[in-house]
Amino acid sequence: MSTLLPSAKPPTVSSTSTASVRQAAPALAVSFPAPQPGAWKRGLMTWVAPVVLPVLLLVVWDLAVRKTGTMLVPAPKEVGVTLWDFAFGGIHDDAFSGMLTTHWWMSISRVYGAFALAALVAIPLGLVIGKNATVRRFVDPTIEIFRPIPVTAWLPLSMIFFGVGPNAAIFIVFLGAFFPVVLNTTFGVKSVDPRLFEAAAMLGCKGGSMFRQVVLPAAMPSIFNGLRLGHGISWFLIVVGEMTGVQEGLGAIIMDGRMLSRTDLVIAGMVVIGISGYVSDRLIVALNNRLLKWSPQHNV
Amino acid sequence: MSDANTPRRAVSILKVAGASKVYDLNGQPIHALKDVNLDVRKGEFVCLIGASGCGKSTLLRILGGFEPVSTGRADMYGRPITGPDSERGMVFQDYGLFPWLTVRQNIAFGPKQRGLPEAKLKEIADHYLNMVGLTKFAGHFPGQLSGGMKQRVAIARVLANDCEVLLMDEPFGALDALTREVLQQELLDIWQNTKLTIIFVTHAVEEAVLLADRVVVMSAGPGRIEREFHVPLARPRAITSPEFNQVRQEVTDMLSSHLTHIARAA
Numbered sequence: 001m002s003t004l005l006p007s008a009k010p011p012t013v014s015s016t017s018t019a020s021v022r023q024a025a026p027a028l029a030v031s032f033p034a035p036q037p038g039a040w041k042r043g044l045m046t047w048v049a050p051v052v053l054p055v056l057l058l059v060v061w062d063l064a065v066r067k068t069g070t071m072l073v074p075a076p077k078e079v080g081v082t083l084w085d086f087a088f089g090g091i092h093d094d095a096f097s098g099m100l101t102t103h104w105w106m107s108i109s110r111v112y113g114a115f116a117l118a119a120l121v122a123i124p125l126g127l128v129i130g131k132n133a134t135v136r137r138f139v140d141p142t143i144e145i146f147r148p149i150p151v152t153a154w155l156p157l158s159m160i161f162f163g164v165g166p167n168a169a170i171f172i173v174f175l176g177a178f179f180p181v182v183l184n185t186t187f188g189v190k191s192v193d194p195r196l197f198e199a200a201a202m203l204g205c206k207g208g209s210m211f212r213q214v215v216l217p218a219a220m221p222s223i224f225n226g227l228r229l230g231h232g233i234s235w236f237l238i239v240v241g242e243m244t245g246v247q248e249g250l251g252a253i254i255m256d257g258r259m260l261s262r263t264d265l266v267i268a269g270m271v272v273i274g275i276s277g278y279v280s281d282r283l284i285v286a287l288n289n290r291l292l293k294w295s296p297q298h299n300v
Numbered sequence: 301m302s303d304a305n306t307p308r309r310a311v312s313i314l315k316v317a318g319a320s321k322v323y324d325l326n327g328q329p330i331h332a333l334k335d336v337n338l339d340v341r342k343g344e345f346v347c348l349i350g351a352s353g354c355g356k357s358t359l360l361r362i363l364g365g366f367e368p369v370s371t372g373r374a375d376m377y378g379r380p381i382t383g384p385d386s387e388r389g390m391v392f393q394d395y396g397l398f399p400w401l402t403v404r405q406n407i408a409f410g411p412k413q414r415g416l417p418e419a420k421l422k423e424i425a426d427h428y429l430n431m432v433g434l435t436k437f438a439g440h441f442p443g444q445l446s447g448g449m450k451q452r453v454a455i456a457r458v459l460a461n462d463c464e465v466l467l468m469d470e471p472f473g474a475l476d477a478l479t480r481e482v483l484q485q486e487l488l489d490i491w492q493n494t495k496l497t498i499i500f501v502t503h504a505v506e507e508a509v510l511l512a513d514r515v516v517v518m519s520a521g522p523g524r525i526e527r528e529f530h531v532p533l534a535r536p537r538a539i540t541s542p543e544f545n546q547v548r549q550e551v552t553d554m555l556s557s558h559l560t561h562i563a564r565a566a
Binding site for chain 1: 364365366383384385386388389390392394396397398399400401402409410413414441442443457458461
């Protein structure tokens, strides 16, 4: 990568300037103001660097498919075509053409619905467990027993509880997101520096006001850690949840693709999940950085 | 002049009488303080000095209301101290600032608890920001400040809350020598311009002699007040003067005589 960067610079400059670039290069370097090269480099690092590895993976994938001549795995281009058709239609004209938005919307609303529900229950619970030792003694062991159980193991039971369909998937996501949020919130509250309570008390802060003005902001970095973990797990689990008896959703598409031996569709579904998860994680990170700008070590 | 600032017959503001503090350490009682008597007059600057383990911080925390006495009493204006209160502001060695609040918000924290209107909060914050010279840093977070600046915020924060007593627990102990000198001077200026009573814990003799009207020498095992020493020097005090050196030597001798006493006992 380090060899790529310098060689990538001259062409971008030359495209905006005159023909004899090679000879003019030193003169250009002088005529540009000093921060320019730094800005270029930063731009490259910000926008180009993250793309290098995915492109490399695509190339390897393509070469591997060509070399082996396999019929089981489609080449990147085929997946690209299917993805386009899945999004806009007009190519395959099958049951999946132009259906991306529908499925994507189903999945994303389940992910966020279940995740929000989990946060809504887990944050207050974590705050209470962290603050109140008695509650902690009652609740903590139970949580610790439930925690190591893989959420996917709940799938059969959740289908009995909620029937075959999206509600079972939502329950699975809820459960998966719940634990990291509740545990991190608890940890955040327990690890508030006692000094801050003393400081607040001698400044006249009392009772419930202490909770809002000290406990909550001090625990915020941990709460966000939990939310971010829970959010990642949510995307992971929605697909598992949607793979059984759900008609619409990205998980359902992957399952359909598998049944129909449409590996291109399976991979297209995977790509959409990956990108969606990434984008929504970035949103959480942006919110995190905005709310926690006081704490440089918690800026991701 | 110290005597002009603290007339001998000024009202007693803090009074500790027969106070003991016993901790329980794995079933073993630890006497942090034993039979301590201290009377602090309004406007006085008192330094508590002693080796570590002499209970000087415990005594300060009792005065702050952060810990109860085991026996005896600790009163302010004759009323027992039952908990932390805004009339006694504490300045901790580790600052204890709220890292999620800006410098301005930290300073306005106390007044805000009293439900003052936004405009009044701004006015108070501006005044104390100016007093400690941090106006330009009003929008910074504590994490962006140096140690000396953080301690300025901590001092401004309790002053902004109209405290009458300033309790300071080795407040400049973590600072470099230059910053410490500047802050000591600023603290004296603030003290001389207000009617504050200051109780200042330190283990540095020079700091105690420079700042205090009265130096209270404490010793360990169990923690107790060994002697009190009225600093006879006029202000401003010059650290390099022979008089200053003489007083410093006296206090140092007092301290080390207890230390050798302890060493012999051990």
